[in-house]
Amino acid sequence: MTGGSYVMALDQGTTSSRCILFDKEGFIVSMAQKEFNQYYPQPGWVEHNPREIWSSQLAVAIEAMANVGATADNIAAIGITNQRETTIVWDRETGEPIYNAIVWQCRRTADQIEELKKEGWDSLIKDRTGLVPDAYFSATKIRWILDNVDGAKVMAREGRLAFGNVDSWLIWNLTKGKIHVTDYTNASRTMLFDIHRCQWDEELLSLFKIPISMMPEVKPSSCIYGDSDPSVLGGPIMIGGAAGDQQAALFGQNCFEPGQVKNTYGTGGFLLMNTGSDAIRSEHGLVTTIAASLGPRPEYALEGSVFVAGASIQWLRDEMRMLKSSAASEEYADMVADTAGVYVVPAFTGMGAPYWDPYARGTIVGLSRGCRKEHFVRATLESICYQSADVIKAMEEDAACPLKELRVDGGASANNFLMQFQSDICGVTAYRPKCIETTALGAAYLAGIATGYWKDKEDVERNWQLGRKFEARMDEAKRAELLKGWHRAVRAAIAWSEDI
Ligand code: ADP
Numbered sequence: 001m002t003g004g005s006y007v008m009a010l011d012q013g014t015t016s017s018r019c020i021l022f023d024k025e026g027f028i029v030s031m032a033q034k035e036f037n038q039y040y041p042q043p044g045w046v047e048h049n050p051r052e053i054w055s056s057q058l059a060v061a062i063e064a065m066a067n068v069g070a071t072a073d074n075i076a077a078i079g080i081t082n083q084r085e086t087t088i089v090w091d092r093e094t095g096e097p098i099y100n101a102i103v104w105q106c107r108r109t110a111d112q113i114e115e116l117k118k119e120g121w122d123s124l125i126k127d128r129t130g131l132v133p134d135a136y137f138s139a140t141k142i143r144w145i146l147d148n149v150d151g152a153k154v155m156a157r158e159g160r161l162a163f164g165n166v167d168s169w170l171i172w173n174l175t176k177g178k179i180h181v182t183d184y185t186n187a188s189r190t191m192l193f194d195i196h197r198c199q200w201d202e203e204l205l206s207l208f209k210i211p212i213s214m215m216p217e218v219k220p221s222s223c224i225y226g227d228s229d230p231s232v233l234g235g236p237i238m239i240g241g242a243a244g245d246q247q248a249a250l251f252g253q254n255c256f257e258p259g260q261v262k263n264t265y266g267t268g269g270f271l272l273m274n275t276g277s278d279a280i281r282s283e284h285g286l287v288t289t290i291a292a293s294l295g296p297r298p299e300y301a302l303e304g305s306v307f308v309a310g311a312s313i314q315w316l317r318d319e320m321r322m323l324k325s326s327a328a329s330e331e332y333a334d335m336v337a338d339t340a341g342v343y344v345v346p347a348f349t350g351m352g353a354p355y356w357d358p359y360a361r362g363t364i365v366g367l368s369r370g371c372r373k374e375h376f377v378r379a380t381l382e383s384i385c386y387q388s389a390d391v392i393k394a395m396e397e398d399a400a401c402p403l404k405e406l407r408v409d410g411g412a413s414a415n416n417f418l419m420q421f422q423s424d425i426c427g428v429t430a431y432r433p434k435c436i437e438t439t440a441l442g443a444a445y446l447a448g449i450a451t452g453y454w455k456d457k458e459d460v461e462r463n464w465q466l467g468r469k470f471e472a473r474m475d476e477a478k479r480a481e482l483l484k485g486w487h488r489a490v491r492a493a494i495a496w497s498e499d500i
Contacts, residue, residue, distance in 0.1 A: 005074045006030075007448040008064070008237070009440035010057055012082040012166050013245065014103065017056040019064040020440040021075075024454070026463030028437065030070070032063035039100060044107040047100035050088045053166060054173045061233060072235025078174070078228060079241040079447030081248035081439050082166035084189045087141035089214070090169070091155065092162050095177050099149050101166070102141040109140035121207070128194045128201050130279060130288030130300075132356075137191035138165065143208045159213040165190070167242040168216045174239060176229040182216040184298055185247040188290040193218070195279055195290055198298055221247070221292040222446040241446030243292035245439050246270045250301060251292040252442030253407040253433065254464045256457055261395065261403055262438070263422075265412035267314075269306030269388055273395045274299065284394035285353040292446055294457065302398055304353040304391035309384045310412040312346040316380055322373055326412070333378040333417040340375040341366040343489035344383045352387075354394040355490065363493035366485070381415065385422040386486040392426055403428050409436040416468070424474035425482065434467040 006021040006029055015038070021030040034056040039047040065071070085104035090097045102108070113135050116125070125133045135141075142163055146152045155161050164172065165186045171179055187193040187200075192210065194201040200215050219225060221243045227236035243251065246264065250272045253262040258276035263269060272291070279288050279300040286304045293299040308315075310326065317323040323332070343365050345351075350358035364379075396402055406428050412418060413432055423430045435441060448454045 006070060006076065007444040007453055008061065008075050008078045009444040010061060010078060010080045010170060011245075011440040011443065012053060012057055012080070012170060014083045014105070017053065017060050018440065019057070019060040020437060020444070021064050021068065021070065022441060022444045026435060026441060026460065028435070030064045030067040032060040032067065034060050042108075046103040046106040048086065048103055050090070050097040050101045050169055053101060053169065057170060058232070065233070072230075072233050072237050075233070075237045076453040077238050077240035077447040077451040079443035079445070080167050080170055080239070081243055081245050081443035082170070082186070084165065084186060084244035084246070085136055085138050086166050087138045087145070087163070088166065088169045089142065089145045089152070089161055089163050090172075092160055092177070095172070098152055098155070098161065099145045102144065104136055106141070107135055109135040109144050112140040112143065125191060125204070126281070128196070128204065129191050130188065130195045130281075131191050132285070132287060133191065137189055139191035139204065139208050139210070142210050142214070146209070156211050156214060159211070161214050162216070163210070163214040164216055171225060171239060171242070174228040174232055175226055176232070178229070179226045180216045181219050181225050183219055183221040183242040183292075184290045185221055185244045185292050186242065187218045189244060195288065195298070195300070220294070220296050222294045222450045224450055238451050240448065240450035241443060243443060243446055246272055246303065247289070247292040247301065248442030248446070249409060249439045250274060250442065251445060252438035252440070253409065254457070254461050255407060259399065259401050259404050260407070261392065261405070262407040262409065263388055264410035265309050265384065265408065265418070266410040267309065267311045269309035269384065271304050271306075271388060271391045271395065272301045273399060274301055275399055276300070280398050282394070282398045284398055285356050286391070286394055286398060292442065294449060302395050304394060306384070306387040306391060307349050307352045308346040309387070310410070311348075312344070312380050312383060313412065315346070315348075316377060322377060327414070329377050329381055330415045330417045332374045333381050336372070336374040336378055338375075339379040339382060340371050341368060341485075342371050342375050342379040343485055344376070344379040345489050345493040346380065346383050347493045351490065351493065353391050355494065357494050357497065359497035360493045361497060363489065363496055365489045365492050381418050382421055384412070384418060385425050386483070388422060389426050389483070406430045408432050409438045419468075419470045423470040423472045425479060427472045427474075427476075427479060429472065430470040432467045432470070434465040436467075
């Protein structure tokens with residue numbers, strides 16, 4: 001093996017830590033994965049143990065190297081991608097976290113957000129950070145830790161505390177406490193970062209009473225942050241990039257041009273549109289966020305999420321017990337020509353963009369005596385596409401440009417029926433790459449380009465290989481009729497929660 005044969009991607013997700021080694025062609029050479037514990041101390045609260053995050057991540061890195069007999073010399077660079085917004089605060093002197101990681105899903109600070117909205121901070125927060133104020137982002141989680149951990153406020157004032165999202169925490173541990181940094185994309189999810197000036201926003205820091213001394217230095221997503229400590233992986237390795245998971249996927253899908261969109265079909269669905277150097281302020285309930293890019297000048301993206309995507313198929317499988325496996329949904333859907341007029345709106349936790357109704361609940365409309373399981377399964381799969389179509393429409397309106405193409409990835413993108421219906425209902429071509437590990441690949445590209453393993457964007461673009469392309473076959477009138485039915489069904493889901 002010659003020096004620097006692979007790039008290592010550390011993909012620190014919400015339920016597991018993974019490590020993938022990629023070669024120059026973007027092929028997976030080795031992969032290791034380890035789940036870790038989820039803690040639910042109260043209803044609606046979600047925590048991780050930062051020590052477990054680090055130990056599981058380190059274990060899979062070592063395992064992925066051992067699988068192919070690689071040493072530190074064989075790793076050209078480390079790229080990091082991570083669950084976003086999750087908040088860790090630690091003592092700079094000991095390196096010990098002062099509280100568990102508060103996970104992005106955790107709703108414990110919802111009241112703080114209600115207060116902020118009442119006080120009229122929405123508009124300023126949206127102007128500066130591109131975000132709609134929500135407990136999801138890091139700011140109120142940091143505040144909660146400072147307010148609730150004994151002695152934290154004093155330590156913060158003395159400059160002893162460090163805040164980081166998971167990327168910062170991993171880099172801190174990889175460098176044995178030498179480097180406290182984050183990248184633009186992660187910073188843009190804290191609700192404390194001015195995405196236009198690319199700096200921590202002093203006014204927001206003081207609103208949340210967070211001393212700036214806690215904050216990591218912010219750097220571009222593709223840049224050499226420093227070497228890992230030799231004791232960690234058996235020798236120093238350059239850390240060359242970091243990006244939040246969805247931004248890494250956008251980069252891994254090579255959506256480098258404004259107007260390009262990727263949709264990740266996992267538990268939820270995450271749509272991001274590259275908008276280039278324009279930070280577009282959404283008028284349709286999307287958020288504006290920083291995209292992973294190469295230079296020091298930021299590039300932006302519009303983002304919209306579908307709360308329940310693949311999870312609706314899990315629900316059919318686990319709660320409804322209609323399916324033996326998620327993949328079986330495709331066979332059932334293909335057995336019927338349509339849904340027999342049935343629409344399923346899986347608003348289990350409310351409706352996201354562009355409706356933003358936290359009170360809406362799951363609704364099934366259009367049932368008739370002839371409705372069979374096959375129709376029901378098909379309607380549930382179609383709901384994933386309808387929800388994505390609504391977000392895509394919002395993006396097109398905000399960006400004032402029609403969708404060029406849709407690049408797809410994530411576990412449920414393996415479903416051919418789903419991809420064909422997505423293409424039909426949006427009237428766009430969906431491209432599914434051979435490698436759907438686009439999140440890890442994006443992190444590898446960011447790091448590999450920074451360290452010269454790959455030359456530039458064109459160099460990595462050559463690696464993108466089409467797995468399958470789905471072209472729209474539905475005529476305009478049919479599409480309009482189906483969408484009309486879907487929007488009636490959504491209105492029913494919203495009306496159900498209103499009339500109480
Ligand atoms: P995450 O990264 O969010 O955990 P994955 O990308 O691994 O999710 O995708 C898993 C989700 O996709 C699950 O909700 C599962 O039900 C769904 N899924 C996986 N395969 C299929 C399939 N062939 N058809 C439909 N849904 C699927």
